[in-house]
Amino acid sequence: MTTAALPRSIAAYWVHLADAAAHVDRVLAALPLPTRRTAQQRAEAAAAHDAxxxxxxxxLDAYADQVYDEITGGRTRYLRLDELAEAAANAFPGLVPTAAHLAVERSRAQADKEGYEIDQGIFLRAILRSAPSGRHLMTAMLRPTDRALRLLPEFRRTGLLVTEAVRLERRDGVARLTLCRQDCLNAEDEQQVDDMETAVDLALLDPAVRIGLVRGGEMSHPRYQGRRVFSAGINLKSISAGRISLTGFLLRRELGYLHKLARGLADDELDRWLPPVQKPWVAAVDTFAIGGGCQLLMVFDHVLAAADAYLSLPAAQEGIVPGAANLRLARIGGARLARQVILGGRRIEATEPAAGLLVDEVVPSGEMDAAVEAALARLAGDAVVANRRMINVAEESVDDLRAYLAEFALEQALRIHAPDVLAKTGRFAERPA
Structure with a gap:
């Protein structure tokens, strides 16, 4: 099939697309796994995918809004990323991979995946590029998760949530969120993203919480045993094992809990004339904030760092895009610093002047506990929430973030399946713990 002359009607156009998707399935079914293919077989698979x-x-350039309206009932249904992609697969066969395609992908290591998430990236880029559809999707992602709503009554009663990756404790009006992946230095995977979004939702939904704190717990990792660590970024072993997905991690993280930290919760059941539910957030960085940990700091209202800590964004060296950091660090620190850190891999020590663009206080490591409590007390004022909301409105518009994440959706999907990333993460996976 060629793309030279495409029909104008959406129905006929869709038939062409469905035929092309079916052709891809037939081609791939006749081939061995990607890591066992010859150069000619790889070229054959690539040609089918590309067409x-x-x-x-x-x-999608022509019909993204019509597709989105069809699967959301004219934007009356709020579907999260994974729900939206699944609904699109059911309503428009061939547009995005089916649940069966994705189930097979999930069973494989990253190097043996067919790259169906690239097709999801094409779809989600088109939806986010559209102002009406993209804004609606972003609102859907700002709603509380079903998991958080189920856990809310128990959290309000006990003030405690303990999950595999985080511990959330309400004490004296503070939601104290501790990252507790002790063995992997709080390196993020899909479980941690899910647990983090749940915890952020609960902190925002609980009226007894007035402010949130995020800090890394003490590690059991041999190299840092007994020390607090903020975050080692994305879990590269999980990438290699094929357990980092576009809708479950890469894009969900940005549109989910990071966006909620910045903008709070949106819910159609709340009074529409009121602003979203927001609260101030403090971050305390011990030892290091690498990659995704450093990205997190850009959405907090106050950041403390121990004097012996450092910050870095090594995503370019890893071969991927560091979330929305390209957007935010360029705005916060300027284009030159953003290029040095993101493209060149510059590491920023907490005590050097450039750290002042990302960190509010640098504290001797033995004084972090007291400094954290003092920072929480300073953000207790009645007008803090209103003013942090207005700062966020002035600093980063929803449409700026939407336009950035539209391109990120496809760019990151392409990078996560790129040969250099597969080679790098594969080597990382072979290292001993």
Whole structure:
């Protein structure tokens, strides 16, 4: 099939796309796993994928809003990323991978995946590029998760949530969120993203919470045993094992709990004339904030760092895009610093002047506990929430973030399946713990 002359009607156009997707399935079914293919077989698979993806992108350029309206009931249903992609697969066969495609992908290591998430990236880029559809999707992602709503009554009663990756404790009006992946230095995977979003939702939903604190717990990792660590960034072993997905981690993280930290919760059941539910957040960085840990700091209202801590964004060296850090660090620190840190891998020590662009206080490591409590007390004023909301409105518009994440959706999907990333994460996975 060629893309030279495409029909104008959405129905006929969709038939062409469905045919191309079916052709991809037939081609791939006749081939061995990606790591066992010859150069000719890899070229054959790539040609089939490319033809379908060109059609898919052109279809969505023309009909993204119609597709979104169809699967959300004219924007009356709020579907999260994974729900939206699944609904699109059911309503428009061939537009995005089916649940069956994704189930097979999840069973494989990253190097043996077919890259169906690239097709999801094409779809989600088109939706986010559209102002009406993209804004609606972003609102859907700002709603409390079903898991948080189920856990809310118990959390309000006990003030405690303990999950695999985080511990959330309400004490004296403070939601104290501790990252507790002790063995992997709080390196993020899909479980941690899910647990973090749940915890952030609970802190925002609980009226007894007035402010949130995020800090790394003490580690059992041999190299840092007994020390607090903020975060080692994305879990590269999870990437290699094929357990980092676009809708469950890479894009969910940005549109989910990071966006909620910045903008709070949106819910159609709340009074529409009121601003979203927001609260101030403090971060305390011990030892290091690498990659995703450093990205987190850019959405907090106050950041403390121990004097012996450092910050870095090594995503370019890893071969991926560091979330929304390209947008935010360029705004916060300027284009030159953003290029040095993101492109060149510059590491920023907490005590050097450049750290002042990302950190509010640098504290001797033995004085962190007292400094954290003092910072929490300073953000207890009645007008803090209103003013932090207005700062966030002035600093980063929803449409700026939407436009950035539209391109990120596809760019990151392409990078996570790129040969250099597969080679790098594969080597990392072979290292001993």
């Amino acid at each position: 379908a993806r060109r059609l898919r992108a052109r279809f």
